[in-house]
Amino acid sequence: MTEQLIGIQKPVRRILDPDEAIAVLERAVPGLVEHRRGEPAAYDWTAAEALGVALPADYKRLCELYPAFELDDFLGVFLPGPQEETDWARMACEERERWVSYADGGLVPPEVEPRNLLSWGASMEGDDFLWSTGAGGPEEWPVTVCSRNGPWWHYDGGMVQFLAELCDGTFEPWALPPVRPEVTGWWDERGVRHDVA
Template identity: 60%
Template sequence: MEELIGTQKPACRILDPDEARAVLERLVPGLVALRRQVPAVFDWRVVEEEAGSTLPSDFKSLAEWYPAFGLDDFLGIMLPWPGEEAVRAEAEGNRSERWVSDYPADLRPAELISTTLIPWGDSMEGDQFFWSVLGDDPEHWPVTVCSRNGPWWHYEGGMVQFLAELCDGVLEPWALPPVKPEITGWAVEGGGWHQTA
């Protein structure tokens, strides 16, 4: 069984999704080049039915303004593509693999054995990033990190604030390498991926 090594808390939790996105944009300057001219329109009802839960507003705001993207050839942020909500749900059943963590319960820390984990990112090296569904309010779900090296840990801020603080070096990366604030790839229409040179 793995170990939950601790919880980090931001100095000030950002609850406004637009403010959190603006902080990430400031700390990852290349991100702004990917920003859509107008926010994408999602049928969040379909996405959330597929996920099995309402999703945090900072995630939805990020998805409306940006495609899925990669940071520092390390961390991939999984965001839905506009217009593909119903197609994926129909093709994959009510709840797709995208929203279901298949991380075996017997390999989780004891504190997380019965916790629903919803994945939102992963690394090129096998690290996984989730929301721990603790309570009915997705705005207060912690980010949970599963390091490929074994340790698990929580961050008690939103997913977008987590990315900003990880790239800024404010967050102690506990069992992760430092992540530079560099965009190294992003999703393109049709399901492809553009990698920076």
Template identity: 60%
Template sequence: MEEELIGTQKPVHRIPGPGEAIAVLERVVPGLVGIRRQEPAVYDWRAVEERLGTALPSDFKSLAEWYPAFELDDFLGLCVPWPGREGRWAKGREKELEGGEDAGPTELRPAELASTSFITWGDSKEGDQFLWSVLGDDPEHWPVTICSRNGPWWHYEGGMVQFLAELCDGTLEPWALPPVKPEVTGWGMAGGGWHVTA
């Protein structure tokens, strides 16, 4: 059975800069401020991007610098590298781009996306995947692609941080996803585990 691409959602106004997008996400999900780092983490993004053979979206890099991996509404978890372990994160994404065993949602993808490469930036406890469709050389314009566990695939044409804000504030139609409350329910810790809120 072939899955279907059910459509594309576009923001009414695309947020141009990563700082502004993060500020909007913090307003929508106030609990984020409590886990924000006092200083941005230092990543070797150049080495990560050289390994991947592509740059990464600036809103993602800024979010990773200011926040550990976190989970929203006990549902959607972000896949961001831990500072100093970005090589491990890049290795997993490299396998996706090469179509290896960690290649993400390569089976049963819609015909329109048969030759598209993806990079995963999040997933859900229910098996949904949140990706970038690697289309073109400018990651600032890569669409966010959602691979629902229920079968439908869809795109969002804003950045991933804006996607999170609009998913949590109800601006987006959640097509094949449950509504996501603007609550931080867990975040990554230095030992690799998760701190879970009560």
């Protein structure tokens, strides 16, 4: 059986300014601010992007301000730490091959180009959260959701805005459970996960 793309959800306005997107996320998930770094971390995005992975500005800003975190014991947000950006980009490029093999098995809808999928998160239940990196630059990439239940769908906004609107219930979370706006875990610079009490 071939997977299917069930639709596209569009925000009222796509937020292009990364600091505005972060502010919207911090309002939607108030406990996130407790994990904000005192100073933005320094990243060598040029080295990561030299591997052929350009990244959206909102994602880069989220990485600079926050460690990787988990929402509602459900959605893990992949954020490389400083000095990990090249390894992260290499892994992301290699992961595209996994999507190509899934497509060969009918597990990617025909409307989705598997070589354009770039992962940025996953749920504890097997849902994948990605960018579709096809036409246009990184600021135009839609979020693509691959539900473990089968349906795929796009959100025509940035990744940080997607997280905010998923948590505040702005859009219908097709084939996903509602996500409470709380941070339930985070990862330190050594890659150790911490539960939020």
